[in-house]
Amino acid sequence: MTWLLLLAAADFDVLIRNARVVDGTGNPWYRADVGIRAGRIAKIGALPKATATNTVDAAGRVLAPGFIDVHTHIEAGIFRVARADAYLMDGVTTLVTGNCGASNTELGAWFNRLRKTGIGPNVAALIGHNSVRQAVMGDANRAPTADELRRMRELVARNISEGAIGFATGLWYVPGTYSQTAEVVELAKAAKGVYATHMRDEGESVEPAIREAIRVGKEAGLNVQVSHFKIIDKRHWGGSTRTLAMIEQARREGLDIVVDQYPYTAASASIDIFFPREVLADGPSAVRERLSSPESKRRVVEEMRRNATLRQGQDDYTFAVIASFPEDRTLEGKRIPELSADKSLDGQIEALIQLRLKGRPSVVYHTMSDADVDRILAHPFTAIASDGGLVPPGESMPHPRNYGTNARILDHYVRQRNVLTLEDAIRKMTSLPARTFRMKRRGEIREGFAADLVLFDPAKVASKAEFTKPHQFSEGFDYVMVNGTFVVANGHPNSERPGQIVTPGEF
Numbered sequence: 003m004t005w006l007l008l009l010a011a012a013d014f015d016v017l018i019r020n021a022r023v024v025d026g027t028g029n030p031w032y033r034a035d036v037g038i039r040a041g042r043i044a045k046i047g048a049l050p051k052a053t054a055t056n057t058v059d060a061a062g063r064v065l066a067p068g069f070i071d072v073h074t075h076i077e078a079g080i081f082r083v084a085r086a087d088a089y090l091m092d093g094v095t096t097l098v099t100g101n102c103g104a105s106n107t108e109l110g111a112w113f114n115r116l117r118k119t120g121i122g123p124n125v126a127a128l129i130g131h132n133s134v135r136q137a138v139m140g141d142a143n144r145a146p147t148a149d150e151l152r153r154m155r156e157l158v159a160r161n162i163s164e165g166a167i168g169f170a171t172g173l174w175y176v177p178g179t180y181s182q183t184a185e186v187v188e189l190a191k192a193a194k195g196v197y198a199t200h201m202r203d204e205g206e207s208v209e210p211a212i213r214e215a216i217r218v219g220k221e222a223g224l225n226v227q228v229s230h231f232k233i234i235d236k237r238h239w240g241g242s243t244r245t246l247a248m249i250e251q252a253r254r255e256g257l258d259i260v261v262d263q264y265p266y267t268a269a270s271a272s273i274d275i276f277f278p279r280e281v282l283a284d285g286p287s288a289v290r291e292r293l294s295s296p297e298s299k300r301r302v303v304e305e306m307r308r309n310a311t312l313r314q315g316q317d318d319y320t321f322a323v324i325a326s327f328p329e330d331r332t333l334e335g336k337r338i339p340e341l342s343a344d345k346s347l348d349g350q351i352e353a354l355i356q357l358r359l360k361g362r363p364s365v366v367y368h369t370m371s372d373a374d375v376d377r378i379l380a381h382p383f384t385a386i387a388s389d390g391g392l393v394p395p396g397e398s399m400p401h402p403r404n405y406g407t408n409a410r411i412l413d414h415y416v417r418q419r420n421v422l423t424l425e426d427a428i429r430k431m432t433s434l435p436a437r438t439f440r441m442k443r444r445g446e447i448r449e450g451f452a453a454d455l456v457l458f459d460p461a462k463v464a465s466k467a468e469f470t471k472p473h474q475f476s477e478g479f480d481y482v483m484v485n486g487t488f489v490v491a492n493g494h495p496n497s498e499r500p501g502q503i504v505t506p507g508e509f
């Protein structure tokens with residue numbers, strides 16, 4: 003009886019016929035059929051006689067590994083939008099989160115909650131320095147005591163043992179910005195895997211910031227992933243020639259250091275980035291006091307007036323747009339000068355202070371040059387990452403990178419402008435990040451690898467999300483599969499949640 007059933011069973015769960023396989027390694031595409039069984043790529047080749055429960059005719063479309071996005075911020079949104087359709091519709095099948103030092107600090111329990119909820123894509127997480135420091139020291143603007151350092155080390159080590167894929171810093175943000183390099187090195191030593199860093203500066207002091215990242219990697223013995231590599235200060239545009247050379251030099255010296263990037267000339271962050279960091283220490287009431295008592299407020303205004311670094315080297319704050327402000331949704335989408343009748347620099351600084359007293363809106367700020375973005379993107383060690391988060395459709399005015407990062411690469415940078423070849427773009431979205439984060443058996447189309455796949459017509463794939471209309475799914479990713487289950491079919495999202503937690507050494 004059993005052997006009859008076995009004979010009747012199909013060869014594969016899913017068979018994708020007539021695909022142009024872009025396998026993720028960067029090699030030129032080849033034509034093949036791909037058979038999927040039990041969540042894995044079981045067979046690649048000419049399979050004319052094979053049978054399958056579900057067959058898809060690729061009709062010459064491109065079959066690539068699902069994209070691995072090594073830089074996201076999904077902590078706040080994943081339980082509201084557990085399917086993460088904005089990412090699945092953009093071809094992303096694995097998300098790394100906890101970047102810029104902001105993570106959950108009880109990852110074991112968090113992973114279990116994600117498993118119980120059920121998630122669309124796979125998720126891996128970093129343990130974040132800022133969150134660890136906040137848990138132990140609050141927003142204190144000082145070095146830790148020996149006891150505080152010990153407790154932070156323990157928290158990092160515990161989260162690594164619970165499955166964190168590395169250690170992340172956000173040295174530009176409160177409270178990570180109050181740390182010295184020695185503290186970061188000590189905590190990185192308690193970690194394993196990758197050191198992912200939003201560096202202390204990406205403009206005027208970007209070079210010392212890169213040196214700091216290199217030092218942490220060398221002294222702690224970790225691979226380094228520099229996050230959203232860029233030059234933000236207009237006065238320093240063009241500097242990517244030098245900063246890329248610094249990364250190359252560190253690699254020659256034997257440090258495994260790479261970078262990632264999102265394909266836009268605008269960034270997004272908390273409004274905090276426009277304030278002198280010492281103003282933001284010690285918690286909400288101390289911040290309120292410093293921004294409202296006349297004497298200290300006068301000093302803050304003076305520094306913001308004088309300090310072009312706080313304005314990314316621009317004359318005023320016209321380059322900054324309110325992205326999300328739950329306290330007053332009517333302000334979302336407005337530029338800073340639109341917030342008050344007084345359009346002078348002082349009027350804009352006053353508007354920023356009033357905003358910060360009401361809450362902590364996020365802003366989108368247009369601050370990079372196309373030449374730097376192109377140069378960084380074209381470099382072989384640059385991976386693609388969104389730096390985006392998960393927001394319910396229609397809510398707030400998020401950066402379009404939340405929806406369209408990968409489609410924009412294939413549409414704008416591959417098809418329209420030839421900055422990258424298709425095969426190299428796919429490599430930067432798949433095998434390069436899988437290599438850096440040591441995700442075993444993901445990121446390539448290879449027998450035995452997880453069946454995370456995306457099928458698309460490279461002539462049609464398009465990013466639809468815009469700065470003024472961000473809530474638009476990418477188009478053209480006709481089929482997307484996570485661990486052998488379709489999450490997008492015929493260009494439409496379904497309700498499947500096959501995502502797994504990706505931890506180092508899982509496979």
Ligand SMILES: [Zn+2]
Nearest residue numbers: 102200229230
């Ligand atoms: Zn960041």
